[in-house]
Amino acid sequence: MANNMGVGSKSSTLLIVFLGLLVRHRTSGANVLLVPTPCGVSHWFTLANIGQALVRRGHATTVVVPEDIAEKRQTERPDFKFETFHDEGTHALVQQIDGNLHSNQDSETSVYQYANHGINLSKRVQNVVFATLLPMLGRWVASNTYGGLVRKYVGEKETIQSVVSKTDLWLYQTDHVLDFPGPSMPNMIQIGGLHIDAVSPLAEDLESFVQSAGDDGVIVVSLGTIVKTMSPEKTEIFAAAFARLRQKVVWRYTGEKPTGLGNNTMLLDWLPQNDLLGHPKTRAFITHAGINGAYEALHHGVPMVCLPLFFDQPGNAARVVARGLGVKLDLSAVTTDQLYEAITLVITNKSYRETAARLSRLHRDQPQSPMERAVWWIEHVIKHGGLPHLRARAVELPWYQYYLLDVAAFLLAVCTTVLGTVWCSCSLVCKKICCKTEGKLKSQ
Structure with missing residues (x-):
C-alpha cells in the first residue's frame, strides 16, 4: 500500500x-x-x-x-x-x-x-x-x-x-x-x-506580449487556483504597484478590471505558469507560495515575492526566504510601495538571481x-x-508506549520508592540519634 x-x-x-x-x-x-x-x-x-x-x-x-x-x-x-x-x-x-x-x-x-x-x-x-x-x-x-x-x-x-x-x-x-x-x-x-513538464512555446499573442518587454523582462503573477480574485481595494494596490514597473506583467486574475491597471499589465483567466516561468525573459514570480508554484520557480531559477495565505503556504514562503530565493510580504497589510519595492529588490539585487540559478542547478542534478x-x-x-x-x-504502538509514558511512570515509581526509603531511613536514624542525645542530657 x-x-x-x-x-x-x-x-x-x-x-x-x-x-x-x-x-x-x-x-x-x-x-x-x-x-x-x-x-x-x-x-x-x-x-x-x-x-x-x-x-x-x-x-x-x-x-x-x-x-x-x-x-x-x-x-x-x-x-x-x-x-x-x-x-x-x-x-x-x-x-x-x-x-x-x-x-x-x-x-x-x-x-x-x-x-x-x-x-x-x-x-x-x-x-x-x-x-x-x-x-x-x-x-x-x-x-x-x-x-x-x-x-x-x-x-x-x-x-x-x-x-x-x-x-x-x-x-x-x-x-x-x-x-x-x-x-x-x-x-x-x-x-x-x-509535476513539472518540459517548457512549451507560448501562444502567439502571449509570446508577442512577452517579447515586447525587451531586456526589462516579465513578471509572472498568480495566487493559485483557490484565490483567483481579491477585494477591490487589494486589487488596486497590486495594479498600482505593477503600473510603476518597467517590466511587463502577466497576471492571472478573473475579477473586474482594476481602474489603475497599467498598459504594461496583461490580465488572464488562466496562464501557462510553467511555460512562463521557464521563459528566458521572466525575471520574478509573485506567488502565494503554493508548493507547485514554488517548485516550478525553483526548477527554472526564478526569484519569488511570496504572499502566503494559509495551510502550507507560510511554511513554503519561510523556506524560500531562508534559502535566499526571494522575499515574503503580509498580504493582509501590504501597501503599493511595499509590493513595488519587494519586486524591484528581487529583480535588481543580483544575489537573488544568482541564488535561484544555483539552487536550480542543484535541484535538476538528480540521477532520475x-x-x-x-x-x-x-x-x-x-x-x-x-x-x-x-x-x-x-505507528503501531499504543500512545502511552509511543511517548514512553509507561517507562516514565515506572522510573518515577522506582525513584519515588528509593527516595522514600532513603528519606524514611534517614528520618529513623535521626530520631534514634536525637533520642540518645536527649537521654544523655537528662542523665547529666
Whole structure:
C-alpha cells in the first residue's frame, strides 16, 4: 500500500492521499486506487500526473471522487476509471474554510505568523499549538471523508488510521534543496517537482506580449487556483504597484478590471505558469507560495515575492526566504510601495538571481526525475507485495508506549520508592540519634 502526503511541509497540511495499491497476481500490471483530498485542484493535478504515468506503464488506475465532480474528472482524464460516492458536505465545508481564511484578515495574519520560524517565545508557542491541532483536525476530516471508502475497499474492520499505520511507502512533495534538513524513515521518498513538464512555446499573442518587454523582462503573477480574485481595494494596490514597473506583467486574475491597471499589465483567466516561468525573459514570480508554484520557480531559477495565505503556504514562503530565493510580504497589510519595492529588490539585487540559478542547478542534478522516482518506488511495492522491512513500528504502538509514558511512570515509581526509603531511613536514624542525645542530657 502506498500513501502520498504533502509536506509542504513539514509545516504542513495534507496535500495528497495516495490511498491504495490493489495488486493483481499478474505481470502485465496492477490496479491502482487513487483517492484525492477534498480540496486543492493543483494537488489533484499532481496526483493525476502520477496516475497517468502509471497508466503509461500498463497499470489500471481508478480514482474515487464525489459524484458532483466525476464527469469533469472523467473529461480531464479519459484513461482513468472512476468510482463515485456521495459527498455529505465535506467538500463544501473545506471550501468554506478556504474562503473564510482568505476573506478574514485576522485569520490571514494569525496563520501567517504561525510559519515565522523566529526565536521569540510567542511564535514558538504558536508553532507547537498549530503543529498539535492541525494533525488532529486532519485526522478528523480524513475519518469523516474516507471512513466508508476504507471499509468498502480495504476491509470492514479497517479505519483510515489503521490503513495509514500499515502504509509501506510515503511520497512527499519535498526536496532537500528547498526543504529544511530533518530526520526521515527509509520509506519516505522525496518527489518535489514531479509535476513539472518540459517548457512549451507560448501562444502567439502571449509570446508577442512577452517579447515586447525587451531586456526589462516579465513578471509572472498568480495566487493559485483557490484565490483567483481579491477585494477591490487589494486589487488596486497590486495594479498600482505593477503600473510603476518597467517590466511587463502577466497576471492571472478573473475579477473586474482594476481602474489603475497599467498598459504594461496583461490580465488572464488562466496562464501557462510553467511555460512562463521557464521563459528566458521572466525575471520574478509573485506567488502565494503554493508548493507547485514554488517548485516550478525553483526548477527554472526564478526569484519569488511570496504572499502566503494559509495551510502550507507560510511554511513554503519561510523556506524560500531562508534559502535566499526571494522575499515574503503580509498580504493582509501590504501597501503599493511595499509590493513595488519587494519586486524591484528581487529583480535588481543580483544575489537573488544568482541564488535561484544555483539552487536550480542543484535541484535538476538528480540521477532520475522526481516522476521516475515516484513510479519506480510504486512499482517496487507492487513487485514485492509491500515493503514491511522499511516501515517503522512506532505507528503501531499504543500512545502511552509511543511517548514512553509507561517507562516514565515506572522510573518515577522506582525513584519515588528509593527516595522514600532513603528519606524514611534517614528520618529513623535521626530520631534514634536525637533520642540518645536527649537521654544523655537528662542523665547529666
